[in-house]
Amino acid sequence: MTNPEERVAASFRDPAGFLFRHEGQLYRQVNRAGEADFHLLMDSGLYAALTKAGLLIPHREVEIPPAVPELAALIIQPETVEFISYPYEWSFSQLQDAALVTLAIQRRALDRGLSLKDASAYNIQFHCGRPRLIDTLSFERYNEGQPWTAYRQFCQHFLAPLALMAKRDIRLNQLLRIYIDGVPLDLASKLLPGSTRFNLALLTHIHAHAGVQKRYADRGGEVKASTTGAAFTRNALFGLIDSLEAAVKALRWKPAGTEWADYYDANNYTRAAFDAKSELVSAFLAQAAPHTVWDLGSNTGVFSRLAAARGAQTIAFDIDPAAVDQNYRQGRSAKETLLLPLVMDLTNPSPALGWNHQERLSLAGRGPANLVMALALVHHLAIANNVPLPQLAEFFAGLSEWLIIEFVPKGDSQVDRLLSSRADIFPDYTPEGFEKAFASCFTITAKEDIPDSHRILYLLKRR
Amino acid sequence: MTFFAPLAHGAAYLDPGSGSLLLQMLIALFLGAGFTISVYWKKIKRFFKKGAGETADTIEIPEDTAETDEKNNDQP
Numbered sequence: 001m002t003n004p005e006e007r008v009a010a011s012f013r014d015p016a017g018f019l020f021r022h023e024g025q026l027y028r029q030v031n032r033a034g035e036a037d038f039h040l041l042m043d044s045g046l047y048a049a050l051t052k053a054g055l056l057i058p059h060r061e062v063e064i065p066p067a068v069p070e071l072a073a074l075i076i077q078p079e080t081v082e083f084i085s086y087p088y089e090w091s092f093s094q095l096q097d098a099a100l101v102t103l104a105i106q107r108r109a110l111d112r113g114l115s116l117k118d119a120s121a122y123n124i125q126f127h128c129g130r131p132r133l134i135d136t137l138s139f140e141r142y143n144e145g146q147p148w149t150a151y152r153q154f155c156q157h158f159l160a161p162l163a164l165m166a167k168r169d170i171r172l173n174q175l176l177r178i179y180i181d182g183v184p185l186d187l188a189s190k191l192l193p194g195s196t197r198f199n200l201a202l203l204t205h206i207h208a209h210a211g212v213q214k215r216y217a218d219r220g221g222e223v224k225a226s227t228t229g230a231a232f233t234r235n236a237l238f239g240l241i242d243s244l245e246a247a248v249k250a251l252r253w254k255p256a257g258t259e260w261a262d263y264y265d266a267n268n269y270t271r272a273a274f275d276a277k278s279e280l281v282s283a284f285l286a287q288a289a290p291h292t293v294w295d296l297g298s299n300t301g302v303f304s305r306l307a308a309a310r311g312a313q314t315i316a317f318d319i320d321p322a323a324v325d326q327n328y329r330q331g332r333s334a335k336e337t338l339l340l341p342l343v344m345d346l347t348n349p350s351p352a353l354g355w356n357h358q359e360r361l362s363l364a365g366r367g368p369a370n371l372v373m374a375l376a377l378v379h380h381l382a383i384a385n386n387v388p389l390p391q392l393a394e395f396f397a398g399l400s401e402w403l404i405i406e407f408v409p410k411g412d413s414q415v416d417r418l419l420s421s422r423a424d425i426f427p428d429y430t431p432e433g434f435e436k437a438f439a440s441c442f443t444i445t446a447k448e449d450i451p452d453s454h455r456i457l458y459l460l461k462r463r
Numbered sequence: 464m465t466f467f468a469p470l471a472h473g474a475a476y477l478d479p480g481s482g483s484l485l486l487q488m489l490i491a492l493f494l495g496a497g498f499t500i501s502v503y504w505k506k507i508k509r510f511f512k513k514g515a516g517e518t519a520d521t522i523e524i525p526e527d528t529a530e531t532d533e534k535n536n537d538q539p
Contacts, residue, residue, distance in 0.1 A: 097522035152483035213482030239494030
């Protein structure tokens with residue numbers, strides 16, 4: 001029997017089943033409480049339709065001992081998702097696509113006599129380049145007359161943050177990091193500009209929704225009495241999905257004016273330096289031959305794609321939501337499968353969150369990667385954020401075995417810009433100081449000057 | 464029949480929120496009518512084939528081709 005410790009800590013809310021690990025592999029126990037709905041999913045043709053359309057993670061039934069035998073009906077093994085990401089790490093288009101996938105799934109489910117019983121953004125993961133539902137047990141039998149149980153959750157997890165990002169400020173997706181079950185609608189209603197009240201969809205699904213919630217928060221009995229005899233027809237449910245879909249699609253965000261959006265045109269590389277750097281990065285990647293790569297400070301993913309092109313599962317992190325959005329859109333139109341762009345502030349990376357600090361993993365908790373790339377990044381951490389170089393070395397050593405790191409010295413225009421408005425309190429910020437600080441954690445496998453620049457590219461291996 | 468009766472059925476673990484349920488009931492007629500109109504509107508648009516050039520800047524989701532077959536089997 002599997003130890004209870006092997007249950008996945010985030011998987012506890014739904015009595016229909018839960019995730020657990022057995023001999024290093026991830027499985028889902030379907031409880032007897034979820035058995036009927038699971039069989040309906042499989043027998044109705046919905047599972048086949050959703051997996052064929054790339055909307056649901058496929059699974060296979062397996063014969064292994066259940067984690068909790070007294071509850072168990074059967075065990076399934078879902079296809080492995082390489083990297084679990086969270087909505088507060090997604091760019092606008094990623095959250096928008098995840099919302100549309102959720103609605104497309106609900107529409108297909110209703111067509112086959114089922115309904116999504118939850119609409120959590122955390123149930124969507126980017127796998128092989130596309131957002132897909134990972135929770136096989138999210139379906140229940142649809143009963144005519146029944147409204148959508150997950151309507152509120154959809155508004156909190158998707159519509160409210162998307163509206164806030166599009167209509168108020170792109171950085172408001174970070175509210176998802178504070179509120180584990182999505183942005184409270186009364187808060188969204190307060191933060192959205194007054195003009196959104198003239199948008200029928202936002203007026204209904206956010207402002208009026210928040211108002212009705214507040215008014216009837218503790219009056220469930222009255223709601224029941226006043227709606228007795230009423231029924232929510234199937235057409236009304238389809239109308240609700242259409243309305244939410246139109247609202248999500250109508251939200252646009254353009255990354256104009258963000259600090260890095262045109263970084264590759266504005267940096268201080270010459271074409272020759274850029275080409276030389278690309279060649280060096282490729283050569284270092286070939287030497288380390290990583291399966292998983294985290295590109296920290298990836299911008300729009302130019303160098304991340306060198307890793308993905310070698311077949312490495314590559315996560316491209318950047319602080320700028322515009323760069324990440326551009327990166328995601330590029331990968332989406334090219335149908336790339338190995339690259340996942342994510343928004344991440346490395347000076348304050350995603351922490352462990354949720355119940356018992358275990359529902360959502362920290363960034364480091366989702367590692368290590370085989371190789372980390374830190375190109376044109378070190379000055380942002382060491383100078384703009386004052387991180388001492390030895391601590392920087394420890395940080396990288398905790399994330400991966402291999403490190404491709406670019407040292408950007410003083411005299412480089414990017415570093416001079418950071419130092420132009422402050423005192424230079426970084427006497428050790430030199431190539432020698434860098435090598436000395438990193439020597440405690442890493443050995444230098446290769447070191448090359450980047451031609452036509454003052455920068456140095458290192459391939460380091462953890463000691 | 465109340466709409467709470469079906470909700471009590473099965474293992475609905477999520478609290479739908481009484482306000483959220485009420486709002487859905489309040490806009491149900493409007494949503495149902497909107498859906499019916501949109502079905503006909505799509506048919507008209509398809510008839511005149513004026514949908515070209517309408518490219519949403521979002522994920523491409525394949526058509527649900529199995530829809531009709533499955534739907535007929537699964538009506539409760």
